[in-house]
Amino acid sequence: MKVSEFNVKNVVDDIINKNGQIDEVYFIACGGSLIDLYSSAYFVERESTSMHSSWIPSKEFLLAPPKHFGKSSLVFICSHTGNTKETVQAAEFAKEKGAYVIAYTHNESSKCANAEFNPIIYRWEEDTPEEEKPMCLTYSILNELMHRQEADYQLYDMMKDGIAKIDSIIRAAQKKVLNRTWVFAEKYAQEPFLYIMSSGASYAQAYGFAICSLQEMQWMDCCYLNCAEYFHGPFEVTDEDHLYILMMSRGKTREIDERALTFLCKYGKKYEVIDSNEFGLDVIDDTCVDYFNAPLFYAMTVSYRTALQNKRRHPLDMRRYMGVVEY
Amino acid sequence: MKVSEFNVKNVVDDIINKNGQIDEVYFIACGGSLIDLYSSAYFVERESTSMHSSWIPSKEFLLAPPKHFGKSSLVFICSHTGNTKETVQAAEFAKEKGAYVIAYTHNESSKCANAEFNPIIYRWEEDTPEEEKPMCLTYSILNELMHRQEADYQLYDMMKDGIAKIDSIIRAAQKKVLNRTWVFAEKYAQEPFLYIMSSGASYAQAYGFAICSLQEMQWMDCCYLNCAEYFHGPFEVTDEDHLYILMMSRGKTREIDERALTFLCKYGKKYEVIDSNEFGLDVIDDTCVDYFNAPLFYAMTVSYRTALQNKRRHPLDMRRYMGVVEY
Numbered sequence: 001m002k003v004s005e006f007n008v009k010n011v012v013d014d015i016i017n018k019n020g021q022i023d024e025v026y027f028i029a030c031g032g033s034l035i036d037l038y039s040s041a042y043f044v045e046r047e048s049t050s051m052h053s054s055w056i057p058s059k060e061f062l063l064a065p066p067k068h069f070g071k072s073s074l075v076f077i078c079s080h081t082g083n084t085k086e087t088v089q090a091a092e093f094a095k096e097k098g099a100y101v102i103a104y105t106h107n108e109s110s111k112c113a114n115a116e117f118n119p120i121i122y123r124w125e126e127d128t129p130e131e132e133k134p135m136c137l138t139y140s141i142l143n144e145l146m147h148r149q150e151a152d153y154q155l156y157d158m159m160k161d162g163i164a165k166i167d168s169i170i171r172a173a174q175k176k177v178l179n180r181t182w183v184f185a186e187k188y189a190q191e192p193f194l195y196i197m198s199s200g201a202s203y204a205q206a207y208g209f210a211i212c213s214l215q216e217m218q219w220m221d222c223c224y225l226n227c228a229e230y231f232h233g234p235f236e237v238t239d240e241d242h243l244y245i246l247m248m249s250r251g252k253t254r255e256i257d258e259r260a261l262t263f264l265c266k267y268g269k270k271y272e273v274i275d276s277n278e279f280g281l282d283v284i285d286d287t288c289v290d291y292f293n294a295p296l297f298y299a300m301t302v303s304y305r306t307a308l309q310n311k312r313r314h315p316l317d318m319r320r321y322m323g324v325v326e327y
Numbered sequence: 328m329k330v331s332e333f334n335v336k337n338v339v340d341d342i343i344n345k346n347g348q349i350d351e352v353y354f355i356a357c358g359g360s361l362i363d364l365y366s367s368a369y370f371v372e373r374e375s376t377s378m379h380s381s382w383i384p385s386k387e388f389l390l391a392p393p394k395h396f397g398k399s400s401l402v403f404i405c406s407h408t409g410n411t412k413e414t415v416q417a418a419e420f421a422k423e424k425g426a427y428v429i430a431y432t433h434n435e436s437s438k439c440a441n442a443e444f445n446p447i448i449y450r451w452e453e454d455t456p457e458e459e460k461p462m463c464l465t466y467s468i469l470n471e472l473m474h475r476q477e478a479d480y481q482l483y484d485m486m487k488d489g490i491a492k493i494d495s496i497i498r499a500a501q502k503k504v505l506n507r508t509w510v511f512a513e514k515y516a517q518e519p520f521l522y523i524m525s526s527g528a529s530y531a532q533a534y535g536f537a538i539c540s541l542q543e544m545q546w547m548d549c550c551y552l553n554c555a556e557y558f559h560g561p562f563e564v565t566d567e568d569h570l571y572i573l574m575m576s577r578g579k580t581r582e583i584d585e586r587a588l589t590f591l592c593k594y595g596k597k598y599e600v601i602d603s604n605e606f607g608l609d610v611i612d613d614t615c616v617d618y619f620n621a622p623l624f625y626a627m628t629v630s631y632r633t634a635l636q637n638k639r640r641h642p643l644d645m646r647r648y649m650g651v652v653e654y
């Protein structure tokens with residue numbers, strides 16, 4: 001269905017009618033689409049009493065599927081083009097095994113848009129509201145499902161409230177950071193290498209900033225780190241010459257990011273901080289604000305990579321291999 | 328207990344007597360100790376019908392524990408020094424919640440060696456056999472537990488056989504790679520940056536090679552990648568100037584690594600391949616060989632980092648922050 005027809009109660013009715021109790025939720029995709037699903041996998045893991053979750057690259061899932069996988073499983077698949085080979089195969093495999101599949105794609109004539117995969121065709125325009133994009137659609141479905149399956153689930157109203165509020169928070173944040181992204185690009189456009197750090201539900205945003213925004217779209221070398229692991233190895237490279245981007249989350253794991261900041265302030269010199277506390281996330285309830293850093297950070301990575309594109313004159317859409325050569 | 332007193336049947340008897348049916352296995356540690364537990368988390372996820380698994384840095388676990396966590400949970404904790412603050416706190420928290428804790432440590436007078444955490448004091452010497460180190464001890468415990476809990480579990484004898492065989496495979500591999508690690512160090516000791524790739528059950532060995540062996544012990548910049556994700560972003564930086572280390576696993580996910588190799592052969596020039604198929608892993612049964620790449624790769628990273636240490640004259644034990652300053 002097109003996202004304009006999306007009705008979360010109907011979606012969850014259909015899941016329950018067809019598959020009954022859901023015990024496991026799998027998040028299967030590649031690259032940027034997989035990154036989009038990480039915070040939802042973390043949400044299930046941390047908040048659900050009825051379901052377990054797992055976040056797996058499509059090809060790993062196909063070659064070594066989890067033993068639990070089957071009729072009691074809900075699978076979220078995502079492919080922007082809708083034709084990513086291993087993701088389409090993962091959807092087919094999931095369907096064969098009797099799981100309930102939901103496939104997100106931007107392309108209504110793609111293989112992922114097959115009715116068997118209960119596709120949701122999302123828009124991806126400048127004015128597309130967050131609640132119509134895969135990340136918040138997934139929160140919405142999981143929130144409804146946990147509300148139905150778990151008598152003691154307590155985040156139902158707060159999650160709905162967060163989903164409704166995050167779009168305007170992000171739009172304000174984009175305006176607020178514009179100048180600083182230009183200054184960042186001015187200072188660091190020629191940097192040979194950088195580290196990007198985040199933690200908790202937002203960890204995959206550091207991963208995505210690295211592998212999609214910089215490695216793929218700017219051919220820039222970088223590494224992603226979980227701040228919780230920084231002090232157990234990676235911090236030994238820190239000095240005044242190394243560049244860091246630190247994404248600091250609001251929520252239960254904030255202390256992890258603050259510890260990294262304290263260290264960078266003391267032993268580093270070149271670090272850029274993207275701090276959710278600067279961007280009005282406090283209007284979302286503390287019980288679930290953790291899950292709304294990820295969409296905010298994603299938007300911030302877009303702002304930063306756009307500034308880098310413009311300064312480096314390296315178009316974000318330029319590829320030398322993807323869609324260009326056979327591999 | 329000391330590892331010399333380890334008896335897997337007694338350990339599993341005690342787990343079942345005290346906690347009954349185990350539904351979830353958590354792997355909680357930091358840095359290198361966390362890396363050691365990844366392939367076991369993957370093993371449970373892929374092979375168990377009775378248990379789910381989760382692999383979480385100690386501090387994330389403490390600040391945002393999973394909702395399922397409790398009496399039905401088995402928790403593996405690991406800390407080489409036995410006093411890693413957040414890992415000790417995680418063990419205490421797990422105990423409070425009624426989970427069955429098993430704590431690995433090399434230090435018998437450490438906080439992790441507390442009898443409440445059912446500690447296993449492992450040796451870590453040149454001649455310590457693999458089956459007495461945390462990775463294989465964990466396989467052994469999980470294998471016994473799945474054998475008892477799951478009527479249809481089929482890997483019991485093959486896993487025991489693999490655990491018995493892996494030590495001699497690794498010792499032969501160490502001899503075989505010695506010269507090539509010297510050549511690698513001779514060519515690449517001054518390289519400013521490199522990518523390290525692996526996939527499947529061995530993915531965390533790429534992570535560990537990066538954050539422990541190179542970032543921590545050599546202050547070398549690098550990034551780790553899952554080969555399954557390489558074609559969905561990261562491969563755009565590949566060219567004849569970039570250095571890659573590719574760890575190719577034997578087992579179900581090998582196809583993922585082979586695809587990366589084919590690409591590196593075509594578009595790269597500087598790449599080092601560490602291929603399990605060269606090292607006699609074929610004597611371990613195909614049904615479970617996947618899980619024995621990780622201990623082999625760990626030994627290989629030690630060989631490579633030792634060669635780098637000697638060429639770069641950068642002692643593996645030199646630290647500027649860890650254990651030196653307050654943080």
